[in-house]
Amino acid sequence: MSKLKRSDFIAHHGPRSLDLQKLADSSAARRQLGEAGLGVDQLRRADANHDDRLDAGEAFHVADDLDRDGFRHSLIDVDRAGNATPAGRAVDTLGLLLQNRDLQAQEPSATAGPEQLKALGKDLRDMPSQLSGGRLQLDPALLARVERDFGPAGRARLEAWQQLTRDVEDKSDEQKILLVDSFFAERVSYRSDIEIAGESDYWQSPVETLASGQGDCEDYAIAKYATLRLLGFPPERVDLAVVRTTSGQGHAVTLADPGDGEGPLVMDNLAYTPVRQHLRTDLTPRLLLSELGCQHLNEDWRPLLPFRLARSMFRRGDDALDRSASVLPED
Ligand SMILES: [Ca+2]
Ligand SMILES: [Ca+2]
Numbered sequence: 001m002s003k004l005k006r007s008d009f010i011a012h013h014g015p016r017s018l019d020l021q022k023l024a025d026s027s028a029a030r031r032q033l034g035e036a037g038l039g040v041d042q043l044r045r046a047d048a049n050h051d052d053r054l055d056a057g058e059a060f061h062v063a064d065d066l067d068r069d070g071f072r073h074s075l076i077d078v079d080r081a082g083n084a085t086p087a088g089r090a091v092d093t094l095g096l097l098l099q100n101r102d103l104q105a106q107e108p109s110a111t112a113g114p115e116q117l118k119a120l121g122k123d124l125r126d127m128p129s130q131l132s133g134g135r136l137q138l139d140p141a142l143l144a145r146v147e148r149d150f151g152p153a154g155r156a157r158l159e160a161w162q163q164l165t166r167d168v169e170d171k172s173d174e175q176k177i178l179l180v181d182s183f184f185a186e187r188v189s190y191r192s193d194i195e196i197a198g199e200s201d202y203w204q205s206p207v208e209t210l211a212s213g214q215g216d217c218e219d220y221a222i223a224k225y226a227t228l229r230l231l232g233f234p235p236e237r238v239d240l241a242v243v244r245t246t247s248g249q250g251h252a253v254t255l256a257d258p259g260d261g262e263g264p265l266v267m268d269n270l271a272y273t274p275v276r277q278h279l280r281t282d283l284t285p286r287l288l289l290s291e292l293g294c295q296h297l298n299e300d301w302r303p304l305l306p307f308r309l310a311r312s313m314f315r316r317g318d319d320a321l322d323r324s325a326s327v328l329p330e331d
Contacts, residue, residue, distance in 0.1 A: 112212060114198040116149040121208050121323045128326045134232050136165040136327065138207075146211040157187050157210040165231060173233070174258035174265070180227045181267045181274050188215050188223070190269065203320035206327060218242075218252035218317070220269040225254050225290070226324050235290045239264075240317060241297075243283040253283070277301065289317045291328065 127142035138158055147155040164183055168176050191214040193202045206223035209215040215223070221240050228238045237257040245251050254267040255277060265274035266283070285297040293308030294317075311318040321328075 112150045112154075114196065117197060117204070117208055117212055118202075120145065120149065120211060121205055124205060124207055124323055124326050131230055131327075131329055134165060134169065134230065136162050136230055138162060138327075142207070146207075150211045150213075153213060154211040157213055158207065160187065161206075161210055161227070164227070168231065172258070174260065176228065176231055176233075177256045177258055177265050177267065177274055180224050180231070183227070184209075184220050184223050185269065188213055188220060188269075190214075190216060192216055201316060203316045205320055205323040208323070217269055218320075221252040221254045221267070222317075222320050222324060224256070224267045226327055228254075228256055229291075229328055232329075235292045237264075239288040239290045241266075241288050242286045242314075242317075244286065245270075245284075246282045250286075251283070255288070287314065289314050289321075291321060294318075 123145075124142070127139040127145070129139060129142070130137040138161075143155050143158060146158060161183070164179070168179050171179065188209055193199055193216055196202065196204075196212065196214050196216075203222060204212075204215055204219040206226045209219045209223045218240070225238055225240050229235065233256065237259060239255045241253050241255050243251050243253060251268075251270070253269075255264040256267060256274070257264040262276060264277050266277050266280050267274045268280075284299060285301050287297060288295045288303075289311065291311070293311050294314045295308045296304040298304055311321065
């Protein structure tokens with residue numbers, strides 16, 4: 001991990017050009033800011049304060065891992081003591097995300113409503129996919145159903161997902177994590193559960209999320225979890241994590257361990273790119289969920305009990321994993 005001043009950042013990354021007016025005019029941005037408990041004015045102040053602090057050498061970008069592309073992981077700013085600064089985090093996790101990724105997400109399929117979505121979820125078991133050597137092959141009946149109910153864009157997203165499992169075959173586990181994260185950022189638009197499913201909390205399977213092109217935090221998290229599982233990550237190295245943000249909002253992310261001894265990466269739809277768990281001091285962990293079960297955590301990400309509880313202890317997540325079973329490996 002290295003600390004970098006703004007001049008270093010610009011040298012590698014080009015000047016930041018956060019267009020706050022574009023953010024203010026974007027309904028997708030307003031939803032994201034609302035979920036994070038931030039107004040556009042707060043973002044504007046945070047952005048100015050953040051630049052002042054960078055100029056004064058009071059804050060630094062953290063580069064978790066510099067590579068040839070530079071700053072792949074640079075996301076969170078820290079103060080001199082190495083603590084993440086709320087201003088820098090607000091700007092970088094929301095601003096860069098909104099400008100560079102979420103606003104470019106493909107248009108969702110608006111034709112289908114909650115009824116079609118939930119009917120698809122219920123019927124997934126009858127349309128099992130095939131997995132061979134980490135390659136996903138979806139049931140032709142499923143693709144036809146999605147095209148009928150959600151339009152050609154829904155089918156195209158599912159076919160792109162199949163293709164992803166072929167395209168990343170030769171990549172390292174860390175590269176797979178980064179590519180899976182950006183795959184869903186580029187194809188899924190943020191929508192609240194009420195808008196998508198007509199319920200206050202509905203956890204989608206990855207097929208539902210890609211068919212509709214819509215989801216909220218846990219839907220991104222489940223889709224990334226399932227994709228890494230079918231790419232061969234064992235359940236010991238990937239988890240869904242339910243957390244709280246600094247504004248007290250419930251939130252869900254995926255934890256994925258690339259197996260290099262540096263700890264898991266946090267895949268977060270509100271963040272620009274995955275960073276190591278130890279850098280996400282803004283998140284207060286609550287529980288982990290995977291096919292292995294459910295585990296309550298203390299504030300240091302340590303389990304409260306020495307064993308996992310049954311998945312069914314966390315009903316909504318368990319139900320979504322059940323609906324995802326047709327695209328999960330059977331190991
Ligand atoms: Ca939700
Ligand atoms: Ca949801």
